[in-house]
Amino acid sequence: MxxxxxxxxxxxxxxxxxxxxxxxxxxxxxxxxAPFFACDDCLGRLMRQANSYFMQRRPAAA
Structure with missing residues (x-):
């Protein structure tokens, strides 16, 4: 979408x-x-923070 x-x-x-x-x-x-909006700069920062969070919590490879 x-x-x-x-x-x-x-x-x-x-x-x-x-x-x-x-x-x-x-x-x-x-x-x-309330509607929640973000500009491109802040959205990029938010995406980097989320990606860092996800990468730190990935299961270890077997």
Whole structure:
């Protein structure tokens, strides 16, 4: 599924506004929902962090 980049605000660390962002999914807090967007730079950082997490937890080769 191809996701569409839209103009909006980054909800991650940079908190920049009015740039291309990608919808990552809803954030749920205290029974409320909000749209969660990230810019390309922050999305790349998030992907690297997730990949590092996954690689550290891979089962050892037999």
């Amino acid at each position: 191809e996701r569409e980049w839209v103009t909006g605000d980054c909800w991650l660390g940079c908190e920049r506004v009015g740039l291309s962002v990608l919808f990552l999914g809803p954030v749920q807090w205290d029974g409320q929902h």
